[in-house]
Amino acid sequence: MRHLMSPLDFSVEELDTLFDLANDIEQHRGNYAHACDGLKLATCFYEPSTRTRLSFESAMLNLGGSVIGFSDAGSSSASKGESVADTIRVVSCFADICAMRHPKEGAPMVAAQFSSIPVINAGDGGHQHPTQTLTDLLTIRSLKGRLGNFTIGLCGDLKFGRTVHSLINALVRYEGIRFVFISPEELRIPDYLIDMLKEKNVPYREVISLDDVMPELDLLYMTRVQKERFFNEEDYVRLKDFYILNKAKMERAREDMLVLHPLPRVNEISVEVDNDPRAVYFKQVQYGVYVRMALILTLLGISV
Amino acid sequence: MLNVGKIEEGFVLDHIMAGKSLSIYYHLGLDKLDCTVAIIKNARSNKLGKKDILKVECDIHMLDMDVLAVIDHNITVNVIKNGEIVDKKDLQLPKEIRDVYHCKNPRCITSIEQGLPHIFVLADGGTETYRCKYCEEKAREPM
Numbered sequence: 001m002r003h004l005m006s007p008l009d010f011s012v013e014e015l016d017t018l019f020d021l022a023n024d025i026e027q028h029r030g031n032y033a034h035a036c037d038g039l040k041l042a043t044c045f046y047e048p049s050t051r052t053r054l055s056f057e058s059a060m061l062n063l064g065g066s067v068i069g070f071s072d073a074g075s076s077s078a079s080k081g082e083s084v085a086d087t088i089r090v091v092s093c094f095a096d097i098c099a100m101r102h103p104k105e106g107a108p109m110v111a112a113q114f115s116s117i118p119v120i121n122a123g124d125g126g127h128q129h130p131t132q133t134l135t136d137l138l139t140i141r142s143l144k145g146r147l148g149n150f151t152i153g154l155c156g157d158l159k160f161g162r163t164v165h166s167l168i169n170a171l172v173r174y175e176g177i178r179f180v181f182i183s184p185e186e187l188r189i190p191d192y193l194i195d196m197l198k199e200k201n202v203p204y205r206e207v208i209s210l211d212d213v214m215p216e217l218d219l220l221y222m223t224r225v226q227k228e229r230f231f232n233e234e235d236y237v238r239l240k241d242f243y244i245l246n247k248a249k250m251e252r253a254r255e256d257m258l259v260l261h262p263l264p265r266v267n268e269i270s271v272e273v274d275n276d277p278r279a280v281y282f283k284q285v286q287y288g289v290y291v292r293m294a295l296i297l298t299l300l301g302i303s304v
Numbered sequence: 305m306l307n308v309g310k311i312e313e314g315f316v317l318d319h320i321m322a323g324k325s326l327s328i329y330y331h332l333g334l335d336k337l338d339c340t341v342a343i344i345k346n347a348r349s350n351k352l353g354k355k356d357i358l359k360v361e362c363d364i365h366m367l368d369m370d371v372l373a374v375i376d377h378n379i380t381v382n383v384i385k386n387g388e389i390v391d392k393k394d395l396q397l398p399k400e401i402r403d404v405y406h407c408k409n410p411r412c413i414t415s416i417e418q419g420l421p422h423i424f425v426l427a428d429g430g431t432e433t434y435r436c437k438y439c440e441e442k443a444r445e446p447m
Binding site: 083084085102103104105106107109110124125126127 | 409414417419420436437438439
């Protein structure tokens with residue numbers, strides 16, 4: 001039985017197969033409408049989430065399955081002090097697959113150790129969020145036609161943003177990736193990632209100005225500065241609007257550049273950019289559903 | 305100079321960094337065994353200047369080499385039978401180690417989940433870096 005804890009759990013070849021399946025689902029949704037008839041997904045969300053939980057639920061419903069679960073720790077037996085190990089053993093009796101989000105890092109891995117059904121890590125604190133990374137990769141692969149040979153700018157909170165860290169780790173496995181890290185000094189990419197890039201001889205640059213690098217980017221991955229990561233309100237207020245992608249900046253970008261964002265977006269992308277065909281962050285949400293559908297089928301061992 | 309006699313059967317851990325012998329004594333669970341143990345601290349050493357030595361009279365199979373390797377893989381393990389050294393064991397860093405390090409990350413699931421062992425995996429053999437299996441926090445001092 002297989003689980004998904006980190007985006008690196010799948011080899012590049014396995015990811016290709018997964019993405020091919022996701023693209024087939026996109027093109028022939030009807031073929032998959034009953035693939036999970038009679039099967040149940042348990043969404044065990046110990047902390048609030050809108051997009052990820054709804055995306056998982058939507059994915060399972062699209063496959064003809066049904067969904068049970070809870071959406072915060074208060075409404076689960078965790079509030080009575082039940083361990084993750086016990087909860088998953090109970091949930092294993094009710095459902096066929098489980099997506100778990102938990103504020104504590106590694107909680108889904110504990111669940112996987114005690115589970116008799118596949119467990120998907122739907123986000124564990126600031127650690128991993130593998131289905132977001134799969135979503136990002138599928139979006140890039142589907143809209144660019146390749147995963148490799150491009151320059152990607154990652155902009156905003158590169159210090160605390162787990163989606164950025166996971167994406168970097170996933171992209172270095174492909175050929176010809178060049179990174180441009182765009183952040184204020186306080187939110188620079190962590191040293192351990194820089195060390196990893198140096199070791200693998202992956203070209204990268206660290207810059208502060210977004211304007212200057214716009215013309216050279218094939219992809220721009222924007223991130224939100226997350227208030228919950230700051231101890232000091234003053235620092236947050238100073239940095240939250242450091243980057244705002246607007247029409248003027250988009251004019252400096254290539255015709256075929258794509259803008260991605262894991263969402264939710266606050267001020268870092270002006271709403272005036274939404275109608276630009278290069279702004280693909282809402283398409284990205286749709287790809288998130290397709291990739292989760294493909295993942296559920298893969299982990300359940302169902303072929304259509 | 306203090307003299308500690310030979311042991312008949314068991315092991316002698318030599319070249320322990322001075323001051324580490326008591327930590328090793330507990331990690332090997334020697335406090336729980338009913339056998340003769342000699343803890344020699346600050347012995348003179350040509351190699352280290354000062355060193356600790358542990359002499360334990362027990363079955364050699366009772367020794368957890370993995371724990372020893374994580375604490376200090378430069379320790380020499382001499383296996384003794386009939387009062388003579390019959391083998392010297394090499395210490396290799398184990399791929400995974402249980403309940404030797406304690407995860408210090410307050411956001412890690414090990415901080416709240418009851419009965420969960422603290423498992424660390426060897427992330428980089430070159431730098432001897434262990435990371436928590438659950439949250440990937442770097443290991444610091446053994447427990």
